[in-house]
Amino acid sequence: MDWDKLRIFHAVADAGSLTHAGDALHLSQSAVSRQIRALEEALGTTLFHRHARGLILTEQGELLFEATSAMAKKLDSASARIRDSEEEVFGELRVTTTTGFGTLWLAPRLTKLYEKYPDLKIDLMLEERVLDLPMREADVAIRMKEPAQADLIRKRLLNIRMRLYATPEYLEKSGRPEKIEDLQNHRLICQTPRTPQVQAGAQLARQVLAFDQSSTLTVNNYFGVLQAVLNHIGIGILPDYLTADFPGIEQVLPEVESVEIPIFLAYPEELRSSRRVTAFRDFIQEEILSYRRHQAGDSA
Structure with a gap:
């Protein structure tokens, strides 16, 4: 259905006159009349009763006017929201x-x-x-x-780095590693190197796992690694942006870290x-x- 013809129909139905609708649309009366006839032919129905005092909607015309009125309200609402969006975020x-x-x-x-x-x-x-x-x-x-x-x-x-972290409680119980070789005496918690992740994190995990720890915990995301560290299970490889929000963990072996990410x-x-x-x-x-x-x- 032609949107332009519907717009003209709505203006005519609202004004009740071809002349007044034409003035509002900046169209001649004959141009408006042609568009209305074309719409009636396309729909196969009569939309207006021609009357000496103007135009009156037929039953079919009233149904169409209800639809175009609803469309006009939605368009007005959308236009208002678009204008408002210059100041609002939604x-x-x-x-x-x-x-x-x-x-x-x-x-x-x-x-x-x-x-x-x-x-x-x-x-x-x-x-x-x-x-x-x-x-x-x-x-x-x-x-x-x-x-x-x-x-x-x-x-x-x-830029961030992947580093080693543990809780003070874990370190007091299991000892603080002084060099990277000491990690073989601790439980390491990290993402499985084979899982999709930042390459620098996977490289650091492979480096540390090379010391053949007797006990490890691998998780497929850092949320799981963090939860395990917070519950004193071992030493975890985590991104350093966590330290601002989780002051209850401390860095282990500061010299062991990934490249910048x-x-x-x-x-x-x-x-x-x-x-x-x-x-x-x-x-x-x-x-x-x-x-x-x-x-x-x-x-x-």
């Missing part, structure tokens, strides 16, 4: 990141974002697979390497002006800045 935002970062760092901080933008709907997709942003599998990605896909806006947020935020070029994406980007940058201040305070 709607769905699909965010993808790794299971570890999303579970341990991002999700606990989303309270602040929702407090500021209560109408935001976030779909948080946690997986190691790199989703295709240009194909709109997600709106925003936070990844542990620079995205290689084209037509993306990308920003380096920070960059964390990037990326989104499609076409979403540059999206209020949702801008709000999320600014939120992440503020949280990263707070994290860096915390780290600087700890090292001072």
